[in-house]
């Protein structure tokens with residue numbers, strides 16, 4: 001029997017506001033424990049929450065960019081549960097009346113596009129953090145994160161494979177980064193994901209029993225945990241077993257999911273409207289004003305890059321995955337508009353490789369680029385004009401990174417210009433041919449496969465500075481004599 005997975009993701013995105021959602025405390029990550037706290041976010045008696053206007057604005061940005069219907073009136077709810085990192089004994093969230101519903105996100109995977117429906121987007125406050133110190137056997141709690149604003153973005157069960165779930169999460173992260181509402185850093189926990197998953201025999205329409213997987217703190221973890229869980233559930237059902245509805249934890253070291261607790265239901269939380277906060281009313285003017293500030297979004301930009309520069313879909317996808325990468329690419333193309341595809345290759349192969357190796361892409365913005373986009377544009381122009389070869393360009397690129405100098409300066413300083421002088425090349429060719437009379441004879445007897453050998457020898461003699469096109473031409477002429 002073949003099984004099909006049904007996956008729904010619940011994503012929590014920490015918002016990049018400077019202060020918390022219901023008080024004026026700073027949201028700065030990494031501050032000393034409990035330094036960003038006040039009576040409101042530590043839940044002291046008698047305090048009242050005051051809503052941060054900017055949090056609603058960020059929620060509207062995300063809702064508009066995902067084509068959601070925005071509720072003119074929505075309501076705050078208390079989600080009641082006990083945990084030491086939750087000082088009030090409840091979390092302020094939204095329940096039956098969220099700010100946004102019924103949106104969608106389009107993703108592309110292996111050249112195919114797929115629409116994933118969004119059930120809802122709502123705002124809520126984050127909890128603090130428990131720290132279990134094994135050396136002193138103490139449990140500590142840090143409330144710096146308590147009250148940091150979150151968006152919860154819930155998809156419909158439209159995803160069918162682990163790869164689709166990964167692609168959805170990547171698209172969503174790119175979108176939130178474009179909107180500048182979340183930095184998308186999964187390692188620091190500013191983007192978190194829980195996955196609901198069930199399997200059913202292919203062809204059946206009703207859903208099977210689902211489990212929820214927590215602790216997915218990287219794209220790799222999401223995909224691996226889903227693969228594991230799809231296999232586990234399918235094998236359980238195939239052998240006549242039963243799936244238990246429960247919350248499972250992804251163990252990244254052992255690469256397995258294991259039971260954490262039986263799945264809670266909504267009624268376990270005793271939701272009720274928060275009496276300390278008025279219903280949230282969003283006027284149409286405000287929605288329109290936020291709409292007017294939305295940037296060009298990743299999907300639109302991808303299509304435009306393909307149209308405007310004739311880029312393949314793959315290139316456009318890679319370049320628009322981050323707004324700053326797309327900005328960098330377009331700045332380089334403005335320096336040298338004659339060959340947008342060559343610039344795309346350089347950005348993907350060289351620039352992004354350095355960025356990834358040095359982990360310069362952890363935050364919302366890449367702060368240190370290997371070189372300014374203008375220098376990259378100039379480098380590609382110098383290759384296009386035949387001043388340097390592609391091979392030498394790699395050397396120049398590395399020197400640009402370490403010195404910060406412009407490519408033309410480096411080429412002049414290090415004498416890296418290509419030898420395009422036919423006379424000089426002919427002299428080098430003559431030397432090479434004289435040194436290898438046997439090979440020349442073989443070539444002339446019909447072994448034309450030897451041409452690259454001669455090219456290599458001349459290149460070696462010129463330290464790779466020979467203009468390859470001219471060299472090929474001259475060599476063939478000389479060998480035909």
Ligand SMILES: [Zn+2]
Pocket residue numbers: 020023024025036037038039040041042147
């Ligand atoms: Zn506070």
